[in-house]
Each structure stands twice: as C-alpha cells, then as structure tokens.
Amino acid sequence: MLGQRSTQTHRQKGMTLIEVLVALAILLFVALAIVELFTMSYLANMGSLARTDLQYRAERLAESIRYMYAIYRQRNVDQPIPACGINFAAITPGEVAIPNDPNHPCWGYPLFRVVDADLVNARYELRYEITDEGQLWLVTVRAYPRETGLRYLGMAIAAKGVRYVAQLPK
Numbered sequence: 001m002l003g004q005r006s007t008q009t010h011r012q013k014g015m016t017l018i019e020v021l022v023a024l025a026i027l028l029f030v031a032l033a034i035v036e037l038f039t040m041s042y043l044a045n046m047g048s049l050a051r052t053d054l055q056y057r058a059e060r061l062a063e064s065i066r067y068m069y070a071i072y073r074q075r076n077v078d079q080p081i082p083a084c085g086i087n088f089a090a091i092t093p094g095e096v097a098i099p100n101d102p103n104h105p106c107w108g109y110p111l112f113r114v115v116d117a118d119l120v121n122a123r124y125e126l127r128y129e130i131t132d133e134g135q136l137w138l139v140t141v142r143a144y145p146r147e148t149g150l151r152y153l154g155m156a157i158a159a160k161g162v163r164y165v166a167q168l169p170k
Helices: 002-010 017-075
Strands: 124-132 136-145 162-169
Touching: 017 124, 017 136, 017 162
Parallel strands: none
Antiparallel strands: 124 136, 136 162
16 A cells, blocks of 8 residues: 555646647647737738828819819919919810929929929829819829839738819819
C-alpha cells in the first residue's frame, strides 16, 4: 500500500501539452479573424471617406457655378466670369475638365477654392457639363478618383465616383 500511495500523490491534475497547443491554436484563429475584421472595417471607412470627399468637391463645384450664374443674372451682361471661362449666353456643349491647380484664378485659392491640390498631389479629377434643357440649365459635375499617382485608400476606390446634378432656372 505504501507504493500505491506514493504514485497517487505524484500524479497531479492539469492540462497536457496537446490540450494547451489546441487551445492556443483556437485562440490564434480567433485573433486572426478579429484582426481581419479590423482591417476590413478600416478599408470600408476609407472608401466612405473617399466618397464623402468626392461628394463635397462635386457639390462645391456645382454651387460655384450656381453662384456664377447668379452674378451673371444680376449683371445682365453677356460676358463670362473672369478666368472661369463660363459664358452663360453661349454655353459650349461637352464636358470641361477642371485643372488641378490650386493657384488657378477661378477654381483655386484666389476665388472659389474648388481645387486645393496640384496635379501631383490631387487624388481626384473634376469635370462639369452645362446643358440647356429649355426652361433651365442642367449642371452635371463628375468627381472621380485618379487612377495614377496619389490615391485614396479603401476598397473598390475606382467605383467611388460621384455625379452631382444641379438645376439653374433661366
């Protein structure tokens, strides 16, 4: 009996090495899944940030054109707004690209501040089109991310383009 007692006292209850390794593997798997969720959440937020920024820029451009049209109607003259090149008496059809120049006399810092980055650092491109719809002018502004150079972060950024439409009564 004395021999049995000594073997029983040396046996301790606990976890084996295999059980510890299995528990660590499960913990690692769960931790990697959580890290992936954080990464996907970050990319989705960056995509939303890109779309919000593009929407803001498109809206700002459209409202600048709306403001120019209000000035044009108050003046009641057929001259374009200086440096902007928009003549509401004779609208040229087709899309017009806004130059990525923060020092542009119309779209840059001197006047409307639509563009705030130069061609190298701009993450977006802006275009507008003014069409005559009879009783009103239809202003369509497209803002979309650039495909080269400095770009927005996030998922499916190329699909984040924004189209903003405004109506100007004649």
